Amino acid sequence: MPDRKQTYDVLIAGGGNAALCAAITARQAGASVLLLESAPKAFRGGNSRHTRNLRAMHNAPNAVLTDAYKEDEYWDDLLRVTGGNTNEEMARMTIRASSGVFDWMKDCGVRFQPSLTGTLNLGRTNAFFLGGGKALLNAYYLTAEKLGIDILYDTEVISMNIDDGSVRSVDITYRGFPETLYARCVVASCGGFQANLEWMREFWGDAVDNFVIRGTPYNRGRVLKNLLDQGVAAIGDPTQCHAVALDARAPKFDGGITTRLDSVPYSVVVNKNGDRFYDEGEDVWPKRYAIWGRLIAQQPDQIAYSICDAKAFPLFMPSVYPAIKADSVGELALKMKLDPAKVIATVDAYNAAVVPGQSFDNLKLDGNKTQGLTPNKTNWARTVDKGPFYGYPLRPGITFTYLSVKVNDKAQVLMDNGQPAGNLFASGEIMSGNILGKGYLAGFGMTIGTVFGRIAGQEAARRARN
Amino acid sequence: MQETEAVLNARREMEICNACRYCEGFCAVFPAVTLRREFSTGDLSYLANLCHGCRGCYYACQYAPPHEWGINVPRTLAEVRAETYAEYAWPQPLAKAFERNGVVVSVVVALSIALILLIAMAISAPGQFFAARQMTAGAFYSVIPLWAMQIVGTGSFGFSLFALWKGACNFWKDAGAKQSITIAAIAIAAWDAVTLKNLGGGGDGCNDNSEAFSKRRRHLHHAMAGGFMLCFAATTTGFIYHSFLGWEAPYAFTSLPVALGTIGGVLLTVGTVGLFAMKLVEDPMPVVRRLLGGDVAMLVLLAATAVTGLFLLAVRATGAMPIAMAIHLGFILALFMLLPYSKMVHGVYRSAALLRRAVERDMKPLGGE
Helix, strand or coil: CCCCCCCCCEECCCCHHHHHHHHHHHHHCCCCCECCCCCCHHHHEEEEEEEEEEEEEECCCCCCCCCCEEEHHHHHHHHHHCCCCCCCCHHHHHHHHHCCCCHHHHHCCCCCCCCCCCCCCCCEEEEECCCCHHHHHHHHHHHHHHHEEEEEEEEEEEEEEEEECCEEEEEEEEECCCEEEEEEEEEEECCCHHHHHHHHHHHHHHHHHHCCCCCCCCCCCCCHHHHCCCEEEEEEECEEEEEEEEEECCCCCHHHHHHEEECCCCCEEECCCEECCCCCCCCHHHHHHHHHHHHCCCCCCEEEEEECCCCCCCCCCCCCCCCECCHHHHHHHHHHHCCCCHHHHHHHHHHHHHHCCCCCCCCCCCCCCCCCCCCCCCCCCCCCCCCEEEEEEEEEEEECCEEEEECCCCEEEEECCCCCCCCCCCCCHHHHHHHHCCCCCCCHHHHHHHHHHHHHHHHHHHHHHH | CCCCCHHHHHHHHCCCHHHHHHCCCCCCHHHCCCCCCCHHHHHHHHHHHCCCCHHHHHHCCCCCCCCCCCCCCHHHHHHHHHHHHHHHCHHHHHHHCCCCCCHHHHHHHHHHHHHHHHHHHHHHCCCCCCCCCCCCCHHHHHHCCHHHHHHHHHHHHHHHHHHHHHHHHHHHHHHHCCCCHHHHHHHHHHHHHHHCCCHHHCCEEEECCCEEEEEEEHHHHHHHHHHHHHHHHHHHHHHHHHHHHCCCCCCCCCCCHHHHHHHHHHHHHHHHHHHHHHHHCCCCCCCCEEEEHHHHHHHHHHHHHHHHHHHHHHHEEECHHHHHHHHHHHHHHHHHHHHHHHCCCCHHHHHHHHHHHHHHHCCCCCCCC
């Protein structure tokens, strides 16, 4: 049982990838470390539990990555998705550091696998954890225990009490009972606030009742808010979050990866009024799944319905919830509680507008399109006429929020006056907005967490032991 | 295969696994899952027998209990697997043996030993059963005549082999591959079965009782299976010596049958005792406690067969030989009879499932990129 009265060198708030990377690095640098995870042991690891890979720069093929993925290409990808909402110096530092994390991760017991199926063609850019994010966390926790890091589960940080630019004490609840802990340095690695529906409601109103939170219910942003209230500088749009299209039947929290649906490019998608509202075939799904969350969030009651026929059904990943199946479009509409006449009219109009003659190819932009519709479908447009017909209800699924604490390249948290806090560091989701202010690159959250976790651990240990 | 509650639950879990696929690097089960969208009862029987119970997927699963979906693939497939043993058993009335398998195994063992003892005592001359023995040719057969050993041994073993074959046919009809079997597929399946490749969890072995990996279970199983095969080889060599070369047992310590049997017996003892010890400390979550009785009974039977064999070797020149031999033969008779009606059948169905996997190895996963 950890002695909670002692003053630890480094106290870590959080229990996901970034927190573990910080904890292990600090301990390896000789610091005494206490890690506080708000979830119970079975749900430890925050959103990292649902992840699968890490985006890593490499100049030549290695054991887990094919070909090369060099700094400039990586940076270009990031620049494109963020629309410039990033910090080039810090981003390039992160990208370069991502090429050097493998040996350390392997030493911590993390195992990689060649990418196989259902992975959106990421074998070149992303290293896949064997067994996924929870397996990665298991390896890190085993390493942490072996190194003598003290870990408390069911322990939430309530307040990091900042005075004169340094954290003097940390108020927590341990299994529901309040306590105050002391540490020489503190690392905040406890995620964003997407699971805090009341906070989300400030920006989205009652639409949040129709949002699905893909990850852990424990990311309530308590530390984030606490720090911002005490004069820590903020970065990232507080109103924005990463939203994808999910099966509407997903659980409110923690549905993870499986509730995603890849059916949209091969479907006709209508809102609750039975109207189409966006080009389903604008681009390949890996480049479009993230905008569909927002598109659906803007529809009445934040819901949409993907409708396809027997030709399209085998083209996408199996869904975790069975498709709603019917012998006619009208029957399908009825089963999905839509106006059958309206849906039939929409599908008929779509079928009539499909330009025939092109060969169909689901692996590339095949140019099969409709003509004269608003909006048109510009790829993979085929008539929806071969029964049985399949439908899925869709909702916006929130992955993470962008609002962050501002940090420098040493992971030191910056105060409103631009000065770094004396002994406060941050890593992971809680500071990702410094680099990823908008959009998303698959696996980049884990890269930021790993790189900044290690920097934060290193710097905190150095400061604590000086 | 019938649509039981366990089968329905397995189908639910496999459909979730198919939408996730994070575990595809662990073993053959998950790549096999991605080849289909719908899971017939036969498919689920196949997957259940393909699972080696390494538990890697349980500890890696983001949907494992207490998540509301409660995904626990090793336990769920173990439940289905146990049902398949009864489903495919031949003759069907004996499928009941799987209901309380621990009890059945124990009773059969006790009865076998009693039977052999009775035969031995009935045959030996009055007062001779406990008399000191000379290690002369044919000494064993003065306790139990060779013909009796041969009739009981080949009778029980032959029946069991036939029953196993019928079971394998039942499995293949219900859960086997639809495509034809190739030599290459047989070679791949045999290699995977012998090496226990799928007990590898992606390279570092199984989870014994925590998130940590170890190769302990794989190594112990190798010791057990290898020991078993060496003992079998010892018996076969003895048979060849006797029938073709005219050399009668007992053989010298340095002879091939005794050497094979001794090494085999030691390995079998180490493997079974080790596996039993691991069961005492295993995590109860990813296993089916209800099946523990049958598993443990079989381990004890194998261990007892090995230990009594070694004991017989040690006392074969003393007055304890007849009773040691009768007890040892009792265990062997029980083992022979129980082959198709105990945990031992897993070897047959697992190998058949590996064969289907090898036949299907070039099929492409459905969906995805």
